Amino acid sequence: MSKLKKNNPVQKLASDLSVYGVVLAGGSGTRFWPKSRLKTPKQLCALGGQEQAMLSVTLDRFAPLVAPKRRMIVTHREQLTATKKIAGAKCPLVLPEPQAKNTAPAIALAALAIERLAEGTDPVMISMHADHVITDLNEFNAVVTRAVATARSGWLTLLGVVPTYPETGYGYIERGQALHLQPFDGTNSPYEVAGFREKPDLATAQRYVESGRFLWNSGLFVFPVKTLLAELEQRLPKDMKALRSCLKKSVGPGKNPFDEAKLAKVYPRLTKISIDEAVLEKSQKIAVIDADFGWQDVGSWDALAKAFPATDESGNLIYGKAVTIDTSNTIIDTDGPLVATIGLHDMVVVHHKGAILVCPKSRAQDVKKIVEALQAGKRKDLL
């Protein structure tokens, strides 16, 4: 921070008392098994040879943007202890959900908490997922700063990642007209959203990328909280009423403003719905900002290679002790035993706490089937 100029917009943001940071830290810990487990899902793991858990890296990303006392994490109650341990002083406030209900209830919970904690201001929330990778932090800070300015103009603002290849595992956002807001020049203006597209097939994804008009829906949002709450009340009136009824009458600064026992009663009846479906795809006040900061939603083992650099000249990603012979484009992650490979290409080999996974990268999506088999086999010790 000391190197930043006084009029640096990021530094201004960090001292803006009405800007809040929210980290959505759900996840059931199946897709990165055996490293991720039920009680330590992906965001609580250190992936890609990092020393810190993804959640911790995510919180650090807020450092130049939002002070710790204006941050909060929404997580599943099962993961509360492990989450608090990793969050520590970086984010003292952790809101536990009694059940996973997709993103709309989680974001509503955070928005209501911010409304309560930010009394007297007109707050903006930056919402991130705890398990995304972002490599260009300077650009990230610049984009978020623009997104906050856009949100201040009343727009629910999405960070639309400029696609680098025709990914079929993400949803896409189609850009509409430029918004010509202040203080943007012509090159980095936010746009209206022309529409959302579900995960496309490969040919469609290729068309999207070539058109230059489509962006990956990253799930990174910057919302004016009052606008967001108004939209939520309109789309999910019963759910919002139920959630509001769980707010405590009085709450200390930085404390969870919800009565957890009441939440536990209310949650089973909430609609399980994404924020995209509940609000974003219906609202008229949706903007998107081009984001080109090395973003990846590391969805499964095979995606690691898109988010992290190879550790040798054969395109392998090797974390832990290994001896490789004629092995390329392979992911090796071991917490102890030495892994020796011969003649492996595009494979995944993982050892973590009593379990070994071996599969081709192309089958990494099926790791959840292993978890299902372990559930069926009552191997709770390995879940």
Add this chain to the structure above:
Amino acid sequence: MSKLKKNNPVQKLASDLSVYGVVLAGGSGTRFWPKSRLKTPKQLCALGGQEQAMLSVTLDRFAPLVAPKRRMIVTHREQLTATKKIAGAKCPLVLPEPQAKNTAPAIALAALAIERLAEGTDPVMISMHADHVITDLNEFNAVVTRAVATARSGWLTLLGVVPTYPETGYGYIERGQALHLQPFDGTNSPYEVAGFREKPDLATAQRYVESGRFLWNSGLFVFPVKTLLAELEQRLPKDMKALRSCLKKSVGPGKNPFDEAKLAKVYPRLTKISIDEAVLEKSQKIAVIDADFGWQDVGSWDALAKAFPATDESGNLIYGKAVTIDTSNTIIDTDGPLVATIGLHDMVVVHHKGAILVCPKSRAQDVKKIVEALQAGKRKDLL
């Protein structure tokens, strides 16, 4: 034994005081890494889901043939302790070689020991390797009994395994004329050896198998000891003189008749040569007996599937805890961690004491390269 008839030839053999059993238990522990190690090579490991080490299974094979006090093991000095532990009362006499010098010196050592221990008789030695698999023990006993009778007629007798497929990793023996010895009928007579053939290419191996005249050179021998020693003195006179000089003047029954300190001085100068090259390929008194008792020299991980039955209907051999999805013809051997596989075919996955091996079966021969890399990397703990 109690079920055998009184005139059963195997039972007669077991009570024949001039029949000795020798187990060659060398091996550097590279081809079955990480299960086999320098101090616990293949023969000291339990492979194929067996509960006992291969050496122990090999000694048990002698049970109906040779009493423990007329058995001996020749092994490398490095492996003496582990070998004695497994041999126990099944074979109290273990002869340690100071260096690996291929099979001729090892067999010479055993032959000289037998000559000394069997004073007054005309001994026959049955020589086996400690790391072979034999599945039909009744037939094995019958064949060995015939081989002992053949050796009694003065022939250095080889057990030639009837090939079941065109293996390119074994040497072959070509049958010559039938010997018409007593007490054999026409169907199981021993033959003269017409010649030895090196490991052939596939086309040649196919020709061998189709001809019906070629047998696998199993390395299982039955020798008249006096004849063998005479041949050895003729072919390797200096080596035999040196070895004889290491015999103690007096030795208790069942004790190692060699002075180990003298052996350590003599061994470096011995010719490193196989018994095949030193004697068998040159001698005029070589016979071969058809052996069809489910023999395999389990040379590397991929060969396990030829020696042991699949443990599931997908042709996998799984020893230890595993969850497999869309996995076939794969070998999984784990001493602890659960192994989970998806989409693996014809692969090898092994976890043993701090190391994991993953490779296609077709690359199992290259496991020794891993061991070399570990040697170069000074990972003695994993050798």
